[in-house]
Amino acid sequence: xxxxxxxxxxxxxxxxxxxxxxxxxxxxxxxxxxxxxxxxxxxxxxxxxxxxxxxxxxxxxxxxxxxxxxxxxxxxxxxxxxxxxxxxxxxxxxxxxxxxxxxxxxxxxxxxxxxxxxxx
Numbered sequence: 101x102x103x104x105x106x107x108x109x110x111x112x113x114x115x116x117x118x119x120x121x122x123x124x125x126x127x128x129x130x131x132x133x134x135x136x137x138x139x140x141x142x143x144x145x146x147x148x149x150x151x152x153x154x155x156x157x158x159x160x161x162x163x164x165x166x167x168x169x170x171x172x173x174x175x176x177x178x179x180x181x182x183x184x185x186x187x188x189x190x191x192x193x194x195x196x197x198x199x200x201x202x203x204x205x206x207x208x209x210x211x212x213x214x215x216x217x218x219x220x
Contacts, residue, residue, distance in 0.1 A: 134213050135206060136197045137161040137169075141190050149173045154207070157188060157216060159196060168205030169196045169216055180214035193219040 139161035146155045154170035161167045175182040180198075188194065196216045198206030208214045 134197045134211055135200055136195065137164065137167055137206065138193070138195045138219065139164075139167070141188060141192050141194055142166065144185070144188060144190060146185060155185065156205075157185075157194075157196075159194060167196070168201070168203060169198065170201060170205055170207045171216065172207070172209045175209075178209035178214075179212045180209050181212075183208060183216045187218060188216070195219055 137159060139159040141157055142160050143158040144155075145157075149155050152173045154172055157169045157171065159167050159169055171183050171185070172178055194216060196206055196208065198208040198214045198216075199210050201207050208216050
């Protein structure tokens with residue numbers, strides 16, 4: 101019984117350590133700081149704003165595939181300036197800067213540098 105106890109203790113410590121070292125992956129594997137992407141808008145869904153959800157602008161990002169850019173309903177709680185969604189359209193090239201979300205997308209809100217803007 102005493103031989104099993106050290107091995108069990110080591111296993112428990114290893115599992116506890118591994119469970120505490122999670123990160124939120126994003127579309128580029130970056131976990132810290134603002135993440136910039138550029139690409140073409142393929143869809144705009146503002147319906148979630150009706151129930152205080154995040155609107156979603158899907159951007160086909162160059163070299164990364166589709167990225168869900170989330171725009172919070174409560175801009176007054178964000179550090180980022182509000183996005184002019186009226187100026188956005190499917191097929192438009194844009195730049196998005198946001199924080200990585202757990203779903204492999206971006207959230208435009210938590211930093212004054214976050215944005216979703218048309219490219220000229």
